[in-house]
Amino acid sequence: MSILDKFSPLAGRYDRMRDSGADPFSIKFDDVVSSVEGVVNGKRTLLFGTNNYLGLTFDPHSVEKSVEAIRLHGTGTTGSRIANGSYKGHEELEAALADFYGRKHCMVFSTGYQANLAMISTLVGQNDHLIIDADSHASIYDASRLGHAPVVRFRHNNPDDLAKRLSRLKDQPGDKLIVVEGIYSMLGDTAPLKEFVDVKREFGAYLMIDEAHSMGVLGETGRGLAEREGVEEDVDFVVGTFSKSLASVGGFCVSSLPGFEILRIAARPYMFTASLPPAIIASTTAALETMRSEPQRRAKLTANARRFYNGLKGAGFTVGPEANPIVAVILNEVDVAVAFWKRLVDEGMYLNLALPPATPSHQAFLRSSVSAAHEPEHIDFAIELMTRVGREFGLLPENVHPFPPRQVTAERLSARAATMPARRPAADVGAGMA
Template identity: 40%
Template sequence: MPTAIDVFAKVRGHERSEQLRAAREADLLPYFRRLEGPAGPVVEMEGAERIMLGSNNYLGLTADPRVIAAAHDAIDRYGSGLTGSRLLNGTLDLHLELEAELAEWMGTEEAIVFSTGHQSNIGALGTILAPGDTVIADSGDHASILDGCLLSRAKLRPFKHNRLDRLEKMLERAGEDGGGVLVVVDGVFSMEGDVAPLPRIAELVKGHGARLMVDEAHAVGVLGARGAGASELLGVEADVDLRMGTFSKSLASCGGFIAGPHDVIDFLRISSRAFLFTASNVPASVGAALAALRIVRSEEGPQLFSRVLENAAYLKQGLSGLGLKVVEDPSGIVTPVVPVVVGDDWKAVLLWRALYDAGVYVNVAIHPAVPPGGALLRTSVMATHDAATLDRALDTFARVKAAFESEHGALP
């Protein structure tokens, strides 16, 4: 009788195992580091104070007393959790208020709130798309978009990052596939921090009779006069069929949403397995997100948007002035994400460690999060960073870069 192959065999000796082992032994693993206090511009992490340049807390609202009070109020009123799905016992008046205000903010008919941003993408894409349909995605799209595409079993036609000639070619091919066609792109790409050329994308999509979905996770609360994202900034809101966003960045909480036409949102509400078969957001997260959204939509919002983008421009100019290779958006649009290209994975990890030891925390992106040979340090800023803190960070980068290059050779 044949013996079954051990399904766990793949976890031993996989391509990353030796790298992980070596990184752990040398204490160079840049992931799963312990935060020991609030997620502010300067944090306590593993027993030391470090300047935080690796957070998506773009507006700094996780420390806002109104957001914290709203989370406490929600716990006091509803308890720590709802222990059920939205379909059954997990819908609060807070959910309904949040969904109504999100739809109004996005300028859409309705919105639906999911427990996480990842679930928002897989819940929408895995439900709206079906075998026989075609989905066209930018190669730089977030992993949750790819997961949703794969879950749907629709035909996936990717195109090289922001290459609109390739998008056009994929649209032409999709027209021969026989099913519905959806194009999905990030508004702001999470690793590179660049912005999708949405006006031309929308024009191509419309010209081929397809639909367009934009993931605004890193753009809402940052771009546009009312902070409604890249679609607003670039004037294409009316041409975007679905907008996705998260609460775990500018909205200082955890969760996500899809905004769009009533019939599509209603279909998701009764058909999306990621919505129907998962527990509802805990009350504190909904209360906090609603309070943060109201701050963003108040007269304070534009001041916060301006501050975070000014900080990003300041950091980008400072890093470039040090001779570091900073990713530039061809459009010139500034976002809170300021990536520094290193190239080699190990060099990126070693540079991360040197910065970490010197008191600056940044994120490391290596393959497959970025293309092979495209390792980068992903820095990001908050509206609550001040110039003195950013100057300290830049001074640290300068010292670390000089010492690093003397030992390991020039950076790109």
């Protein structure tokens, strides 16, 4: 017997997947050429699974600021801000984020996961109540386990169910914290935030929104769903990440509640984790500046998302409920999803394979994330490739076309990509995309 034997069922499922020739957990990029193109097994591959919403991973401003910071301040801080102090850049980024959101306070964390873990587990104690959406991200569920508050789940995006569950807690002592997300990471659907705010007000609860996938994507200035819905004053805490629109790594929470700063010495995941290195802080600050000064990126992202979503839906695929940058094709059979995913990778398109139990309703998804850096040719290539494979797998009708047929060949696509700015040649990638 071994301490690892408890994972035998999981290992068995993983082995069966690998035996089929597909292993999404061991994808290796030989090179990453641009925000939307990489090299997998010597083949040029379009990237549709990176969450690189604004296409800033190769942004010259961010790259140069990062290089400058690493030369001036070294590779890391080697400790937490509580133990080793804050660098000037940490405080500047927090001030910039607070200003962006129009809030008084901001804390920066080393990951977005850690931001949820710290805030949720610290804000609600054993005499309080945590109320979360049933389809919440794993970081929210893990935070609920780390904390000591009783946890109540309500049906996904259902304000009536939220109200019903809060009504049962009406006479219970303690604070109530509701946690929802701006854009949910699997199906790409948004929360009915105005209705949730009405419920929050009725029962005197606090509201936190995780804008990880909606920052830089929604709202007039990119502050997320709360901005788009006009309810920012009713949201007590906004949590977000740097690993999506800001193209780096890290997380944050902003708030205007008095006394917020005490969380720096109350939140254990903040206190006992090494702070972000100067290079990451610098590139994130630069990316935030670019996001604020170039709203056209968000406009192009929206147009790309609608083009891709409508193209797949028009071809006959079952997709999520909204045309957001996360576009999920919903498949019922895991084996079909795995084979479909492998075929796309083999033919030059990388996206995410999402499998139960990590997915809502225990369905299998082919999950794409669209970028502002994608060109129409990229979108059309992906739609036509997925449509062709879908028909070969017997998932789509033969006579339905997502748009008037055209030749979006790999050669044409690769030639178009070669003219794009802010990219570099791939190193020895052979014949290119096939």
